[in-house]
Amino acid sequence: MDGSALSDEAVGFAFAEAAARGAELVVVHTWLYPQPVTYREAFGDVVPLGYDPQELRADEQRVLAEAVAGWARAAGLDPVEVLAVRVDGRPGGPEAAAREARYEALVAAAHRYDAAGVLLGHTRDDQAETVLLALARGAGPRGLSGMPERRDLDGVPLLRPFLDVARADTRAACAALGLDPWADPHNADPAYARARVRSDALPALVDALGPGVVANLARTAGLLAADNAALAALADAALPDVRTEGSGLSVAGLAELPAAVRTRVLHAWARELGAAPAALSHSHVAALDALVTAWRGQGPVHLPGGHQVRRHAGHLLP
Numbered sequence: 001m002d003g004s005a006l007s008d009e010a011v012g013f014a015f016a017e018a019a020a021r022g023a024e025l026v027v028v029h030t031w032l033y034p035q036p037v038t039y040r041e042a043f044g045d046v047v048p049l050g051y052d053p054q055e056l057r058a059d060e061q062r063v064l065a066e067a068v069a070g071w072a073r074a075a076g077l078d079p080v081e082v083l084a085v086r087v088d089g090r091p092g093g094p095e096a097a098a099r100e101a102r103y104e105a106l107v108a109a110a111h112r113y114d115a116a117g118v119l120l121g122h123t124r125d126d127q128a129e130t131v132l133l134a135l136a137r138g139a140g141p142r143g144l145s146g147m148p149e150r151r152d153l154d155g156v157p158l159l160r161p162f163l164d165v166a167r168a169d170t171r172a173a174c175a176a177l178g179l180d181p182w183a184d185p186h187n188a189d190p191a192y193a194r195a196r197v198r199s200d201a202l203p204a205l206v207d208a209l210g211p212g213v214v215a216n217l218a219r220t221a222g223l224l225a226a227d228n229a230a231l232a233a234l235a236d237a238a239l240p241d242v243r244t245e246g247s248g249l250s251v252a253g254l255a256e257l258p259a260a261v262r263t264r265v266l267h268a269w270a271r272e273l274g275a276a277p278a279a280l281s282h283s284h285v286a287a288l289d290a291l292v293t294a295w296r297g298q299g300p301v302h303l304p305g306g307h308q309v310r311r312h313a314g315h316l317l318p
Contacts, residue, residue, distance in 0.1 A: 012071045019178040027068065081109060095192060096278040103153055110156045117157035122147055125167040128217035129197045132205075136193075140282065141228045146221030163218065235264035247273070248315040254292045263289055270303055273318050279304035291316055 011027060018025035065082045072080045083105040090097035106118045127146045134143035151158045162170060174181050189195050205213050238261055242253035249269060254262050266288040270280055280303070287301040291311045300310040309316055 011068065012074050015071050015075075015180065018180045022175060022178070023180075025180050079113060083109060090278070095194065100278055103158065106158075107154050107156045111154075115156070117159050120158055120160045121162060121170070122160045123162045123165055123167040123170055124218045125198075125202070125214055127163050127221050128214045129194055129202060131217045131221050132197050132201060133193060138282065141224050141231070144221065145225035145228045146218070148225060166214070231260050231264055234261045235268060238262075239265050239268055244315050246317075248317045251292050251295075251311065251314045251316060254316070259289075262292065266292075269316075270307075270309075273303065273307050273309070274305050275303040275307055276305055288316070 014025055014027070017023070062082070062084065065084075069080050069082045085098075085101035085105045087094065087097040087101045090100060109115070110118050130146045131144055134146070137143065147160060147163065149160050149163055171181070186192060187195055187198065190199070202214065238257055242250045242257070242265065244250050249265075254265065257265065263285050267280065267285050270284065270288065271277055275284070284301065284303055288309060290298070291301060291309070295311060300308040302308055307318060309318055311317075
């Protein structure tokens with residue numbers, strides 16, 4: 001395909017044939033970088049005619065996305081929108097940054113179309129992978145509770161209806177319906193931790209412990225999610241009680257809270273101060289907690305986004 005009307009027809013024909021035959025569909029677009037012509041060759045000068053390879057790649061990706069969107073419109077899907085997102089410059093790792101950028105774009109589109117919610121396709125296998133990644137990173141109950149069935153972001157519900165469904169079942173359903181699902185190549189890229197868990201770690205656990213390990217990991221996430229919700233509710237109720245004038249917190253009030261509630265209060269407060277959730281880690285919250293429980297005159301705690309928290313006169317102050 002090359003972005004022309006004729007190639008749009010070819011893409012539509014290819015989708016129809018792939019669906020009818022249960023075959024894999026590969027959309028190919030080939031192109032050439034501009035030749036490195038110099039002004040000397042053209043005008044007798046030596047300044048090169050430059051170009052930005054990243055911008056050219058982005059242009060080609062947009063052409064490919066628009067071609068697939070053109071097929072979707074021809075198939076009667078409405079509305080169809082192509083959204084470009086940028087992840088560079090965001091806090092956290094590339095996977096977290098990409099996830100945040102995607103959700104922002106989806107939520108913005110939901111607002112534009114007054115959508116009741118956004119449906120996400122995460123399966124039980126995705127949930128098990130999330131739990132394993134959280135274990136490897138030393139996450140607490142918040143991380144081990146995995147992905148929630150519902151999360152409200154800027155007033156838009158993000159819903160995951162397939163968290164109790166195996167990935168193999170969703171593939172079988174697509175095959176039965178003659179659908180050709182898109183396979184994101186990043187999911188097979190070993191540069192990403194989740195891809196390694198999917199291709200190596202989780203299959204090894206299944207071999208060693210049996211196929212039930214996937215469902216058990218997902219079930220563990222659900223149990224921890226319920227416990228974490230109860231603790232979060234206690235923290236929400238405790239935060240107003242430990243606030244001081246301005247935007248500080250009372251050290252004495254924090255010290256009276258159970259550790260599981262206190263750390264959640266500190267986490268919520270750090271987010272209020274502007275610390276990005278994707279970059280706010282356990283080490284940041286532990287350092288804040290040390291200002292309460294292990295005070296030895298230490299200096300301020302540095303939070304993501306350039307924020308600082310110090311202890312002064314029995315208060316935590318930003």
